[in-house]
Amino acid sequence: MPRTLGVEEEFHLVDLKTRRLTARAPELLDELSDTYVAELQRCVIEMNSGVVDSLDALRADLRGHREVLVDAASRLGIGVVAAGAVPLAVPAEMQVTQTARYRQMLADYQLLAREQLICGTQVHVGIEDRDESVVVANRVAPYLPTLLALSASSPFWADGSDTGYSSGRTLVWQRWPTTGLAAPVSSAAEYDKLVSELVASGVITDEGMVYFDARPAIATPTLELRICDSCPSVDTIVLIAGLFRALVEREVDGLRAGVPAFEVSPPLGRAALWRAARSGLEGELVDVDGPVSRPAADVVSDLVGSLRPQLEAAGDWDAISDLTRRVLIAGTSAARQRRALRRRGRLTDVVDQLIAETAGNWPSASAAVTQNPTLLFGYQPDGDYDNSDEFAAVSYDEAVDPQGNPRSAYERILGSVVQLGVSVLRSREGEIEQEQRADGIMFRVSGQSRAQVFPLDLVPRIVSAEEWSQLTVGLGQRARALNAFLRDIYSEQAIVKDGIIGLHALDRAPGFRSTGQVSRDPVRAHISGTDVVCDRAGNWMVLEDNLRIPSGTAYAVVNRRLLSKHLPELDRPADTCDVSQVAQSLLDTLRAAAPARAPEEVTVALLSAGWDDSAWFEHRFLAEEMGIALVQSSDLSVREGRLLRHMGSGTHAIDVLYARMDEDMVLSSTGYDGAPLREGLLGAVAGGTLTIANSLGNGVADDKAIYAYVPAMIEYYLGETPSLAQVPTFICAEREQRDHVLDNLAALVTKPIDGLGGGGVVIGPEATMELLDARRRELQAQPERYIAQEVIALSTHPTFDGEGMYPHHVDLRAFVHLRAGSGDSISAHVMPAALTRVAAAGSRIVNSSSGGGSKDTWIRTGST
Known part of the structure; x- marks a missing residue:
């Protein structure tokens, strides 16, 4: 016959309007039976389950009691939360329950009592012999931190701050004088003597204040587990209860058989407890058998496997092994809470999720989990706004369907990710960042004095062959139309004369410059970077055009190299576009832009503002990959109509200057000889000895007001219908x-x-x-x-946040090169390397200067 089980659950009470803790326990208790009792704080209620002997009966009991509690509370406008802590409270509103015992505790313990805004779960396992109960409490102690890790549900403190721990409750709980490892005694008589001494010391007032991690219960013949947070998921409690009962059974058998206990020193035991509170299931735990630090999933799995004989004897093996698998996929409540906060940055979302999960209206650890788990437990596509002020619609997630399952193109990727596990992913992320720092793969955010790593997410983005085909046509069309517009407005201005665009639109455009009239080359927008987004219907549209100094090509190439090196398990499809020839293609485009009087052997140089430019890494990388000179204005001069680069060994003419500096900065610079460069550069361009790519004056096409006219440009200059929509x-x-x-x-x-x-x-x-x-x-x-x-509801994409997957908004910067052909023909070449930019958590702005990151982008051709 299996040993009996019982559970005490503590619940927070929150106001359903404000989501703050509310001190209304007395009012709610008036509506409930004696099964529900008061606690120290009036914002907490405790529930005592019945005594059962099976896990199914325990699950049914807990769910039934929760249903009664939630129903009574909701009628009073109160929400019920089973968690170690709740992130919203006003300390002045909190009140201690008015009993003599609790008033005395407040007087004696002050801060400890006032800040006791925490809830735990206690599990009781039947042991008739108190002497055995005392000894077994010590024998099970080494394994209890693992049970704490399973329960971790208190990442936030009452003021809304993130504690940095999975179980912040443990930090608060351990401040009481009689918490911690089991009593170091070997009989009931010794235990009772220790408790009497503690009471006599005046540190505690009664035996009910002995809070050891495991202790003989006071009123029942049970061993009580006290280490765990309250758990929003009933199935997590059932798992912990089943494991604790198996532990007790094994150690009772060992005690009776004379098998020595596995002993752990108090410092190591405390360290293991701290690690469990810190990491939960999302990091590493202390394997006390080593002792070594190991991934939490391995420590949990090993504990379950070691208890198989006891679990099978109780008829629990199938249920516990299944629950373990599901809980390890789901992760801790702490991780789910953090993901809820990152979704929109609202603590009320965290509380709402906890209320729903406590009531059983949220995916639980026993909810259906796919056979190929993907770290998507609790993953929800991000909400977005409609044209009212309501948060109503849901963004389109490119990798995960509305039911939380991976779309077919992502099944292998997300399956590989979960096989690696959180700890490995976090380690690989660290390796990538370390290499980025070592190689200077950085980006300087505007207003910051130091460059920082441009974060690379571990989950690549896939663009299907069909999508890429559509994008290629539309992007090329757009680039050709904008190039025609630039040529026209700096010459005949036919589009203005024909009334398509008003002259006032040009007058208002900050990028419309007289310097744009200098160049008469057929191609002005040699390299354009077009930002496209996927809307909530899964359709692509253009968000922005960049025809001055578009950046990002280097990061798109480097992202592929980094991800291939550090995550080879992702198994990139064979038909993914190769990015290794992008630099050569860029060089071909620049050479094709050579001016009329250039020699047969065209010389190209890349002009940069230097190390303090935000994209300095990209400048260095592209120059090295193309095998061209990287120059600054102080390296240049213009003599006899030719642009020269000065080196220690002499001077070299430059035919094409790939300018990665703002136009005003270029033209206001002084050269190698201290003379202003402006007149010389303009003269060289006008004289046909120099091409500046992209052309001066192109900023007018970046103007957000001009953007509105691009569809009309496509029809006017090309006689075509726009292939891509725009906002x-x-x-x-x-x-x-x-x-x-x-x-x-x-x-x-x-x-x-x-x-x-x-x-x-x-x-x-x-x-x-x-x-x-x-x-x-x-x-x-x-x-x-x-x-x-x-x-526009930008699409979202799974992004690893150090604990699991969270949907971040993304866009795509695609790069188009234009080259002049025979006659007036201009060909568009869309590069096979596009940069996916990822918004920071809770943001819809994807720009790197706004704290975002990037992804490797797998463009598929469908050739295999």
């Missing part, structure tokens, strides 16, 4: 459109027409009233400086 855009300089924007400001995104890197962007549905009012005043004062666009 509906309102030009605030136009009175009627500005009025529409002002009337709908809270539902639109407003941007400065010359903004870079996400600067100055106001996302209406996310903005505060103060920010919206400020933008309203700006629009009324200088409407011509802004455009507005409808909110």
Whole structure:
């Protein structure tokens, strides 16, 4: 006959409107039976289960009691949370239960009692002999930290701060004077004597304040486990209870058979407990048998395997092994809570998830888990705004369907990821970052004095052959139309004369410069970077055009090298585009841009502002890969109409200057001889001895107001229908459109027409009233400086956050090269290396300057 089981569960009470802890336990207890009792804090209620002898009966009992509690609480506007701690509380609102014992505890312990805003789960296993109970408490002690790790559910403290621990409750709990390892005694008489001495010392008032991790229960013939957090998932409690009963059974048998106990020193035992509280299941635990640090999944699995004889004898083996597999996939409640916060940055989301999970309205550890687990437990596509101010729609997730299952193209990738496990992934992530630092693969965010690593996520993004074919046509079409526009507005301005674009639109464009008239080459936009996004329907559209100094090519290439080296297990499909020839293709494009008077052997150089440029790594990388000179303005001079590079060994003419500097900076620079470069550079371009790529004056095509006219350009210059959609855009300089924007400001995104890197962007549905009012005043004062666009639900993609997968918003920067052919023909070449940019957690702005990262992008050709 299996030993009996019982559970005591502590629950937080939260106000359903504010999601804050609420001191209404007395009111709720009036609606409940004696099974539910008061605790020290009036925001906590304890439930005592019945005595059962099977895991199925325990599960049914716990669910039944929760249902009664949740139903009674909801009628009073109270939510019930089973977790070690809740992240929202106002200390002044908390009250101690008004009994003589609890009032005395408050008087004696002060801060400890006031901050006792924590809840635990206690498991009882029947042992009739108290002498055996005392000894077995010590024999099971080495294995209890693993049970704590399974239960970890308190990453946040009551003020909303992240403790950095999976079980922050443990940190609070251990401050009490009689917590910790089991009593170091060998009989019931010794135990009772120790308790009497503790009471006599005045440190505790009664035996009920003995809080050892495992202790003989006071009123029942059981051994009580006290180490665990409250668990929102009933199945986690069932798993812990089943394992604890098996541990007790094994150690009782060992005690009776005279098998020596496995002993662990108190410092090691405390260290193991600390590690479990710190890491939960998402890091490593202390394997006390070593002692060594090992992945939590291995430590848990080994413990379960060691208890198989006892579990089989109790009829629990199948249930426990299945629950273990599911819980290891799901991870801790702590990890799920952190993911909920990262989703939108709202602690109320964390509380709502805990309320739902406690009530059984959230995927639990026993919920269906695919045979090929993918670290997607609890993964939810991100919400997004519709054109009202409501958070209603859900973004399209490219890798995970709405049911939380991997889409077919991602099954192998996500399957490989879960096989590696969190600890390995975190280690590989560290290796990649270390190599990035060593090789200078950095990016300097605007306003920061030091460059930082440009984070590379471990989960690659796939662009299917069908999607890429569609994108290639649309991107090439767009680049050719914009190039035609640039040639036209710096010459005949036919598009203005024909009324397609008003002259005032050019006058307002900051990038429209007289220097643009210098070049007469057929290609002006030699390299363009077009940002495209996937909307909530899974359709691609253009978000932005970059025709001045588009960056990102180098990172797209390096990402492939880093991921291939550090995550070879991902098994990239054979039909994935090769990125190794991108640098050569760029060199071919630059050589094809050679001016009319260039020699047969064209010399190309890359111009950079130097090490403090945000994209200095990319400049170095591309110059090295192409085998061309990397120069700064101080290395250059213009003599007799030729641009020269000065080296220690002499001077060398440059035919094509790949300018990775802002136009104003280039033209205001002084050269090697201290003379201004402006006139010499302009003269060399006009004289046909130098090509600057991209051409001067191209910034007008980056203008966000000009963006609105690109579909018309495609029809006007190419006589074609646009292949790619773009975001509906309102030009605030136009009175009627500005009025529409002002009337709908809270539902639109407003941007400065010359903004870079996400600067100055106001996302209406996310903005505060103060920010919206400020933008309203700006629009009324200088409407011509802004455009507005409808909110686009950028697609999301699984991104490893150190604990699991979380959906981050992504876009795609694709690179198009234009080369002149025979006659007036211009060919577009879309590079097979595109840069997926990943928004920071909780953000919809993907720019690297806004704290985002990137992914390796697998563009498939469908050739295999």
